[in-house]
Amino acid sequence: MEQPIIEINGLTKYYGSLKAVDNLHLSINKGEIFGLLGPNGAGKSTTILMLLGLTEPSAGQAHICGLNAARNPIPVKRKVGYMPDNVGFYNELTALENLTYIGRLNGIPEAEVKDRARNMLVEVGLEAAIHKKAGAFSRGMKQRLGLADVLLKQPEVIILDEPTLGIDPTGVRDFLELIRQLSEAQGLTILLSSHHLHQVQQVCNRVGIFVGGRLLAEGNIETLAANLFNAAPYAVQVTLKAAISEANGLEKDILRMPAVSKVTVDGTVVEISGEEDITPDIVRFFVQRGFDVTGVQQKSYGLDEIYQRYFENNLKENASNEKSSGLFQRSFFSRFKKQ
């Protein structure tokens, strides 16, 4: 059996009385691109920080490459490249200087460090900006520099926290493409967190949906959809020219068809869902009955629907404890107010 490269067992983290991460179990295999998907404040960043040993878990363990992250953070950090959300650089240093500094911290020999940093910058497409100060970088360039910074230490695992935040759509596409290429070329394991489902959908092999500190579901997008809509993964919407007069009889007839599990009739629109894709049969059925079909639309469940389903119940609760509400930014006065 393949040994998972990231293994999380019952990881739990409290911030005061707030449970940021709740009994998380997860394992990620080598070479996978895993997407941690969830709204703001779901505990994604906290989980990542615990994986790196930057925050101590209240309970449970996280193992990366067989090392306990809370006990052996230094060897873990040697193997894991981490790009935080809002990645920051020393603004007064150039891109190359920023990278060589990180290279030195990773114990890259002095003779090589400059060349390796330079090569890395070329690889992420920042050749033109090697001697530009990081303070003058645009958001997208900073993300690229962040990626170079992560790759410089030649990690086995890369963890990217909200890597596409604040980049324009083309930038996002290029960036994700870069990530995918790297993963394929070097067999890297990538864990990326995002609240942008479309981006996650583009690159990830497997997705975990994370809400309120709990992992609600994990798997590839098809399995997720199947789990969620297990009764009826396929749905067809048929639009007719005129409203149906005897809806009940029609519903019963349709339900008699194989693999159909649910029918709803709403004026001129009939929605049929079932376990299999039987769109041709349905169309034939309507035509045989003499209905004027003006439109047939097959609905497939993408992450959008999955996201909606999972989050609709949780969004309201989470609105109150979002990151920006300042978990850690209690001011001098509010502390007294609370008492």
Add this chain to the structure above:
Amino acid sequence: MKSQAAYFNGLFSAGSKSSNPKATSPFFAMVRKEVADQVHSWRFIILAGLILLTFLGSMYVSITNISKAVSNINDPDRLYLYLKLLTTTDGSLPPFHIFIGFLGPLLGISLGFDTINSEQSSGTLIRLMAQPVYRDSVINAKFVASLIVISTLFLSLNLLMIGGGLVITGVSMEPSELVRILCFVILSVIYVSFWLNLSILLSVKFRQPATSALTAIAIWLFFTVFYQIIVNVIIKAFLPSPDVLSQDQLVAYNRIILTFLRFVPSQLYTDATTTLLMPSVRSLGPLTMEQMAGAIPSPLSVRESLLVVWPQVSGLIAATVVCFALSYYLFMRREIRT
């Protein structure tokens, strides 16, 4: 023969391998970067320029008055030419060590006030922590880097003074003078590093660099201006009038007042530097007639001067260590996420 060649081959490649990956340790890489940052930063350049200016000013004043000071027969310290260079003044400018008592805190605060919080707010701290370095090396490296910068500054200024004095006057230097001047340098470094550690502590505590800078300056202002006023007010309110006191009582009360005044770091520094740079100072408190009886007004040896200032020096070191320990503790315990 073949095997021998192979043996050599392996030997050389092994040798080159072991010598090749000569990486600097992360801690020194950090120290190096921090020193470069400090030296390149405008605030350091400005403050160093300010200190250099006051140094040149007070040196100029003391050199123009040095012949008077050295020929003053009533002064038992007159033959310590280099100590005189540091302390002589005609009243137009305070001597250099008084200036440092005033500017040193500013230097320390400016080097330390944004140590941690600016890294945190710019998002570099978390990236730094994701590298294989121990968390304490961050704060240690920052402290050591600032310490190196301060020591270099003070040492080079004093060596400049010695060299200049040597060139201008041609008088050779007593070993005890050199020891005293070096002690003065060390003392100044400790004094500045107290303020440095205080501002590092505040930079760990407060998230905004402006808050920590202003708090540090407020503490400094409190100690330089208001503390003395408050102590005086309290003395006036609580202590009986000196007219009705006996000599012994007066001395006892004076001791208490002095003890309170010595809570101020700059007081400790001034006391200690005065004693070190003026060898004839034998006590920092009031002396009774019995103690003074039979004493010849002559300079003390270095060891005795050091013994006189030892309480002050240990007080300063203790305050520095406490500040550093506190900031170390707070930094190790804090959440580093933004």
